[in-house]
Amino acid sequence: MVEYDALVIGAGIVGLATAYHIKSIDPNANVLLVDKLAAAGQGSTAKSAAAFRCLFYSRTNFALADSSVEFYRHVQDDLKFDLKLRWAGYLWLFDENEYHKMLPVLKDLASKGFQYREYDEGELTKKIGVKTNFADDEEACLMGLGNVHKGILIPKAGLIDVDSLLKFYESEFLKLGGKVQYNTEVTEVVVEPRQPLGMPGEPYFWQDIAIAGAKTTKGLVRAKKTIIAAGAWSSQLLDPIGVECFIKARKRQVFSVKAETEALKRLLFTREFTNAGCLPFTIVPKPSAYIRPAPEEDALWLAYADEFPRAYKIEDNPEPEENFYRYGLYQVLVKYFPQLMDCQPFSAFAGLYEINTVDGQPVIFEENGLMVAGGASGSGIMKADAIGRIAAALYKGEEHALLFGDRKFKVSDLGLKNRNVEPEKLVI
Amino acid sequence: MVEYDALVIGAGIVGLATAYHIKSIDPNANVLLVDKLAAAGQGSTAKSAAAFRCLFYSRTNFALADSSVEFYRHVQDDLKFDLKLRWAGYLWLFDENEYHKMLPVLKDLASKGFQYREYDEGELTKKIGVKTNFADDEEACLMGLGNVHKGILIPKAGLIDVDSLLKFYESEFLKLGGKVQYNTEVTEVVVEPRQPLGMPGEPYFWQDIAIAGAKTTKGLVRAKKTIIAAGAWSSQLLDPIGVECFIKARKRQVFSVKAETEALKRLLFTREFTNAGCLPFTIVPKPSAYIRPAPEEDALWLAYADEFPRAYKIEDNPEPEENFYRYGLYQVLVKYFPQLMDCQPFSAFAGLYEINTVDGQPVIFEENGLMVAGGASGSGIMKADAIGRIAAALYKGEEHALLFGDRKFKVSDLGLKNRNVEPEKLVI
Numbered sequence: 001m002v003e004y005d006a007l008v009i010g011a012g013i014v015g016l017a018t019a020y021h022i023k024s025i026d027p028n029a030n031v032l033l034v035d036k037l038a039a040a041g042q043g044s045t046a047k048s049a050a051a052f053r054c055l056f057y058s059r060t061n062f063a064l065a066d067s068s069v070e071f072y073r074h075v076q077d078d079l080k081f082d083l084k085l086r087w088a089g090y091l092w093l094f095d096e097n098e099y100h101k102m103l104p105v106l107k108d109l110a111s112k113g114f115q116y117r118e119y120d121e122g123e124l125t126k127k128i129g130v131k132t133n134f135a136d137d138e139e140a141c142l143m144g145l146g147n148v149h150k151g152i153l154i155p156k157a158g159l160i161d162v163d164s165l166l167k168f169y170e171s172e173f174l175k176l177g178g179k180v181q182y183n184t185e186v187t188e189v190v191v192e193p194r195q196p197l198g199m200p201g202e203p204y205f206w207q208d209i210a211i212a213g214a215k216t217t218k219g220l221v222r223a224k225k226t227i228i229a230a231g232a233w234s235s236q237l238l239d240p241i242g243v244e245c246f247i248k249a250r251k252r253q254v255f256s257v258k259a260e261t262e263a264l265k266r267l268l269f270t271r272e273f274t275n276a277g278c279l280p281f282t283i284v285p286k287p288s289a290y291i292r293p294a295p296e297e298d299a300l301w302l303a304y305a306d307e308f309p310r311a312y313k314i315e316d317n318p319e320p321e322e323n324f325y326r327y328g329l330y331q332v333l334v335k336y337f338p339q340l341m342d343c344q345p346f347s348a349f350a351g352l353y354e355i356n357t358v359d360g361q362p363v364i365f366e367e368n369g370l371m372v373a374g375g376a377s378g379s380g381i382m383k384a385d386a387i388g389r390i391a392a393a394l395y396k397g398e399e400h401a402l403l404f405g406d407r408k409f410k411v412s413d414l415g416l417k418n419r420n421v422e423p424e425k426l427v428i
Numbered sequence: 429m430v431e432y433d434a435l436v437i438g439a440g441i442v443g444l445a446t447a448y449h450i451k452s453i454d455p456n457a458n459v460l461l462v463d464k465l466a467a468a469g470q471g472s473t474a475k476s477a478a479a480f481r482c483l484f485y486s487r488t489n490f491a492l493a494d495s496s497v498e499f500y501r502h503v504q505d506d507l508k509f510d511l512k513l514r515w516a517g518y519l520w521l522f523d524e525n526e527y528h529k530m531l532p533v534l535k536d537l538a539s540k541g542f543q544y545r546e547y548d549e550g551e552l553t554k555k556i557g558v559k560t561n562f563a564d565d566e567e568a569c570l571m572g573l574g575n576v577h578k579g580i581l582i583p584k585a586g587l588i589d590v591d592s593l594l595k596f597y598e599s600e601f602l603k604l605g606g607k608v609q610y611n612t613e614v615t616e617v618v619v620e621p622r623q624p625l626g627m628p629g630e631p632y633f634w635q636d637i638a639i640a641g642a643k644t645t646k647g648l649v650r651a652k653k654t655i656i657a658a659g660a661w662s663s664q665l666l667d668p669i670g671v672e673c674f675i676k677a678r679k680r681q682v683f684s685v686k687a688e689t690e691a692l693k694r695l696l697f698t699r700e701f702t703n704a705g706c707l708p709f710t711i712v713p714k715p716s717a718y719i720r721p722a723p724e725e726d727a728l729w730l731a732y733a734d735e736f737p738r739a740y741k742i743e744d745n746p747e748p749e750e751n752f753y754r755y756g757l758y759q760v761l762v763k764y765f766p767q768l769m770d771c772q773p774f775s776a777f778a779g780l781y782e783i784n785t786v787d788g789q790p791v792i793f794e795e796n797g798l799m800v801a802g803g804a805s806g807s808g809i810m811k812a813d814a815i816g817r818i819a820a821a822l823y824k825g826e827e828h829a830l831l832f833g834d835r836k837f838k839v840s841d842l843g844l845k846n847r848n849v850e851p852e853k854l855v856i
Contacts, residue, residue: 142623143634191737195570201751205734206571206715206760241737242678244785250670287634306633308796309619309669323629332634357672358786368736 004032006395007213007223009186009237011035012045013162013381015229016169017388018373022395023176031178032223034216036185041166044231045381047318047351049254049292049303051281052382053090053157055114057105058422060361061379063409068385071404072160081168084161088293089273090154091280093130093336095146098285105425106152119151127272128279129263130336140335146286148336153273153280159293162381169388181218188215189226189241189370211370225395227371232314232352234374243367246416247375248312249352253320254303255329255345256294263339268293268300284336288428289329291337299346302329305353305378305428312355320348353378360424364390365415371395390414432460434823435641435651437614437665439463441473441590441809443657444597445816446801450655450823451604459606460651462644464613469594472659473809475746475779477682477720477731479709480810481518481585483542485533486850488789489807491837496813499832500588509596512589516721517701518582519708521558521764523574526713533853534580547579555700556707557691558764568763574714576764581701581708587721590809597816609646616643617654617669617798639798653823655799660742660780662802671795674844675803676740677780681748682731683757683773684722691767696721696728712764716856717757719765727774730757733781733806733856740783748776781806788852792818793843799823818842 005026008019011033019033037043054066076083094102106116121132132148134140174180193207203209213222228234232249259268273280278295289304302325325345334340356363356375362383363375373391376383386403393401394411401409413420433454436447439461447461465471482494504511522530534544549560560576562568602608621635631637641650642665656662660677687696701708706723717732730753753773762768784791784803790811791803801819804811814831821829821839828836841848 144636145634199755201749201755203737204756204759205732205738205752206573206756208572209737239676239740242735242739243737244676244740246785248667248672304633307670309631309637309671310633311670312667312672321629324633327627327629328632328634331632357674 001222002030004221004223005029006031006225006227007221008033008227008229009214010043010228010230010233011040011180011182012043012229012231013041013166013169013384014231014373014376014387016040016166016173017384018227018229018391019178020169020173020176021388021392023173023178025392025396027176032221033173033178033180034184034186034221035182038182040170041162043233044351044354045162045166047252047254047349048162048381049301050160050162050381051090051158051292052160053154055090055109055116055154055156055426057109057425058361060413060421061424063403063407064362064383064386065379067403067405067407068383071385072165074404075168081164083164083168084296085158086276086278086295087155087158087274088276088278089280090157091273091282092152092154093124093148093283093285094150094152095285096149098146099150102152102426115155117153117155119153121148121150124148124151128267128270129339131338134335137335143331143335144286145332145335148285155274157281158276159281160381165381185217186214186237187217189237190214190220191241209368211368225369225371227373227391227395229373231354231374231380234354234372236314238372243370243372245363245372245374246356246358247354247363248357249314250310250312250355251315251318251350252303252305252353252378253324253348253350254292254301255320255325255348256297256299256301257340257343258346259298259300261339264300264343267337267339268295268298283428284333287332289332290428291333302333304329304332315352318350318352320350354380359421361421362387362414363416364394364411366394367416429650430458432649432651433457434459434653434655435649436461436655436657437642438471438656438658438661439468439608439610440471440657440659441469441594441597441812442659442801442804442815444468444594444601445812446655446657446819447606448597448601448604449816449820451601451606453820453824455604460649461601461606461608462612462614462649463610466610468598469590471661472779472782473590473594475680475682475777476590476809477729478588478590478809479518479586479720480588481582483518483537483544483582483584483854485537485853486789488841488849489852491831491835492790492811492814493807495831495833495835496811499813500593502832503596509592511592511596512724513586514704514706514723515583515586515702516704516706517708518585519701519710520580520582521552521576521711521713522578522580523713524577526574527578530580530854543583545581545583547581549576549578552576552579556695556698557767559766562763565763571759571763572714573760573763576713583702585709586704587709588809593809613645614642614665615645617665618642618648619669637796639796653797653799655801655819655823657801659782659802659808662782662800664742666800671798671800673791673800673802674784674786675782675791676785677742678738678740678783679743679746679778680731680733680781680806681752681776681778682720682729683748683753683776684725684727684729685768685771686774687726687728689767692728695765695767696723696726711856712761715760717760718856719761730761732757732760743780746778746780748778782808787849789849790815790842791844792822792839794822795844
């Protein structure tokens with residue numbers, strides 16, 4: 001029976017990037033990537049809002065996102081693999097309160113050379129017809145909506161095509177000789193004594209034990225190193241062997257409305273902010289629902305990452321909820337953007353965030369010979385390349401990973417034991 | 429419909445102490461304690477090894493355990509409520525390696541006035557017939573057992589009767605006018621908008637929402653404050669409303685063997701260490717299985733808190749495993765204590781630790797108006813009084829709790845946001 005050098009469980013964007021980078025830095029390694037679904041990224045990756053930004057306050061978040069996005073730019077511009085990157089920017093609409101809280105953070109970032117542009121309410125209304133003041137709107141006040149005081153545009157941000165990104169990593173991994181097996185669900189991580197005695201109920205707690213691979217619906221896979229990159233499903237594999245990864249699943253929903261009216265077309269295809277030919281990814285003040293432009297399909301994606309009391313729950317087929325749109329998202333966004341009046345979603349989808357509930361940043365660690373990479377908490381796509389490189393460095397036993405652009409990153413900074421991550425102050 | 433001031437969910441030792449201390453510091457509060465089982469402490473408390481120690485390295489652990497145990501002493505000696513405290517001590521057997529690692533910790537503690545006594549291998553063999561060197565035992569070497577280099581006796585430690593402790597808190601809580609309702613399972617924590625609109629699917633994410641109580645198998649219970657003290661079951665109530673408590677459940681098993689032979693009777697009733705009339709709670713070097721004397725029932729309880737790959741799993745009726753005793757516990761302990769040769773357990777029980785997987789220390793926090801007290805990670809009994817006082821202080825909105833003996837404890841130190849706990853260096 002073949003024993004792989006590395007078995008990567010989960011062909012979402014994190015698993016793919018991990019498998020590819022292991023194969024890149026260790027070309028002779030026999031690497032198998034398995035996924036329970038029929039193709040790459042069908043768990044949560046394909047359900048993402050597929051946007052990215054390179055402006056973060058946390059050093060960790062910045063290093064991961066900026067280097068990953070620079071790599072995606074390199075893939076598209078230098079390697080000529082089209083990822084449909086669109087530098088539409090992020091447009092953050094703040095109420096007065098939030099703006100004043102954010103100002104020192106933004107000034108601090110500006111002093112380090114980060115770029116952003118600021119717009120006042122009048123400019124914003126003129127550019128995109130956003131309603132900025134709800135003093136005359138009793139309903140909006142009852143809903144607790146925040147007025148728009150300022151807009152902050154982050155230019156180094158935008159949209160990406162997830163299918164293309166998945167295809168890039170998958171094809172490159174295969175080109176390097178990696179193996180991929182879909183429709184292969186891992187049912188159990190296999191724990192074995194290093195010196196089996198052939199007695200009933202092994203391993204016993206006094207034995208020296210190791211991870212030997214995984215049982216799958218297609219049979220046992222033996223591997224020297226098993227790497228869990230199962231995203232929102234990670235704890236289902238780790239809890240049974242008592243390994244804590246601090247990842248919980250939470251449903252996220254996206255509703256797509258067609259830009260059928262002239263007003264919506266003007267909003268979607270505005271050139272007022274960047275030359276990307278569409279609206280930036282736009283976040284309203286409070287609650288911070290957002291619009292993700294989807295110019296290729298003449299649509300606007302509407303979403304909100306709700307927290308309490310949204311359940312932590314692993315679901316194989318999370319469904320978008322009609323009431324979430326009708327009484328939640330629509331009610332909020334139509335107040336800011338009256339252009340949305342009477343819009344019904346023509347399609348909707350839901351996926352799972354894999355949330356690291358400790359600090360919201362990725363976890364990449366090894367414990368008892370088992371590796372885990374995940375917990376990107378909703379920014380897996382924009383950080384996947386860096387996560388893959390750091391996981392590959394951990395696999396190779398290196399102290400530092402080399403992110404794209406030759407940036408050194410200390411592997412243990414994302415581990416559990418000597419974790420060293422800066423909290424993020426710029427959150428949606 | 430009656431609205432309680434406080435609803436405490438879970439009548440294990442933590443829930444009972446919490447309910448009692450809330451009622452103590454707020455006598456007019458209308459407090460209801462519910463539990464799904466038929467009596468107090470039937471979840472995990474009654475399945476505990478029921479031992480305590482007051483020697484910890486961590487300031488947090490020491491404050492919680494020492495003040496709780498001093499309170500139990502006060503209950504027994506001053507209030508004349510018999511908790512069957514027995515100051516049998518803890519006897520820690522170390523191999524050379526562990527001993528040298530522990531030495532600076534112990535010396536540091538000694539310099540702060542903590543008492544302990546040290547025994548060398550010869551003394552230990554003479555006193556309790558422990559085998560200290562396995563150089564001649566191939567099997568023991570294969571099992572990786574540690575030799576006994578030194579024994580450290582902690583005198584301020586011992587045994588307690590859990591039923592009596594439960595009875596104390598329950599009767600005092602009832603005397604103060606608290607209400608207890610057993611056979612009442614909470615099925616759901618109730619989340620409501622503060623200003624209901626009477627529309628389908630409320631609450632919406634833009635509404636101001638609050639916890640209104642809990643649905644139970646005996647009907648809805650409304651309360652101004654809901655407090656989860658459901659131990660290992662806490663996440664089953666919290667995950668559905670998206671509140672993270674960082675508590676996971678892990679099975680723990682205790683096997684009781686009768687001291688039927690003369691050699692075992694001598695071991696159980698030894699007076700070589702303390703005047704408690706029995707063996708100390710004794711931990712062998714590696715793996716650190718332990719013997720908890722149960723002199724009232726002429727028995728020795730044998731146990732081991734196994735970690736990887738022991739599952740994190742919530743079970744309503746955890747069962748002790750025959751193989752865990754036969755091939756695990758017995759094999760290890762009989763090597764150190766040949767007196768145990770051929771011993772079969774005459775009874776066994778299993779319960780769940782409610783482990784805080786972040787740092788192993790209790791969590792007491794309020795989030796979105798919901799309180800949580802738990803995560804004592806296997807030392808709930810020896811810390812329950814302090815946990816109850818801190819939870820009651822949080823309930824009252826106080827910055828500090830007053831532990832028994834007038835020790836001030838900052839409530840937020842055990843919270844999630846400004847958590848401030850010292851790691852423990854003296855672990856079993």
